[in-house]
Amino acid sequence: MSIFECFDASYGAGFYESIPDGIGGTNILHDGLVAAHAGADGLLDSLGESLAVPNVEGGTDIFKDGKLISHSLPNIFGGTDTYQGTELVSSTIENVMGGVDIFDGDMAMQGFTAPNVFGGEDFLSLGNAVELMSFDDPLAHSAEFCLDPLEF
Numbered sequence: 001m002s003i004f005e006c007f008d009a010s011y012g013a014g015f016y017e018s019i020p021d022g023i024g025g026t027n028i029l030h031d032g033l034v035a036a037h038a039g040a041d042g043l044l045d046s047l048g049e050s051l052a053v054p055n056v057e058g059g060t061d062i063f064k065d066g067k068l069i070s071h072s073l074p075n076i077f078g079g080t081d082t083y084q085g086t087e088l089v090s091s092t093i094e095n096v097m098g099g100v101d102i103f104d105g106d107m108a109m110q111g112f113t114a115p116n117v118f119g120g121e122d123f124l125s126l127g128n129a130v131e132l133m134s135f136d137d138p139l140a141h142s143a144e145f146c147l148d149p150l151e152f
Contacts, residue, residue, distance in 0.1 A: 018120035026120060 016035070018026045028036040037044045042051040042062075051063040059072035059080055070089070072082040079092030079100050091107065092100040099113030099121055111125040 015125075016123040017116055017118075018122075019116075019118040020120055 015030070017029050018038070019029060021027050021037070025037055025039040027034045028038065041053075042049060044050075048064060050069070053061045053063065055061045055071065055073070057073040059074060061068055061072075062070040070082050070084050072080045075081045075091060075093075077091075077093040079094055081088055082090045088105040090105065090110070091103045093103070095101045095112055095114075097112070097114040099115060101112045102110045102123075104110055111123055113121045113123045116122045
């Protein structure tokens with residue numbers, strides 16, 4: 001499972017990377033700064049600590065302050081579907097780079113992950129690229145390109 005399948009934060013647009021910290025956890029960096037730390041049992045970020053617990057369906061339940069905030073389970077594409085309550089909020093599908101493609105609940109692509117040289121993975125948000133590519137001349141609108149924050 002990709003660390004970015006359960007990472008819930010909005011530190012800003014763009015590029016995130018995960019780097020193992022050498023003591024069993026993983027640091028998530030955004031713009032060169034540690035934005036969160038993931039351990040074997042959850043995630044610590046500026047919003048507090050989340051507890052990740054494997055569920056009986058083969059996915060992960062995420063708890064914050066003792067309350068279930070998301071529930072994931074494997075999908076038929078080899079990735080995971082993540083729900084908040086009964087609403088599908090994200091789906092992932094394995095990609096050819098060894099990572100996953102991340103989609104929102106409406107199956108609009110949010111971005112993708114790929115392994116990095118540190119033994120972690122990188123996440124790149126696609127932002128409004130799909131919208132810009134719908135123009136007759138996408139290059140004329142390239143200055144309007146922006147990357148969305150990673151939010152689930």
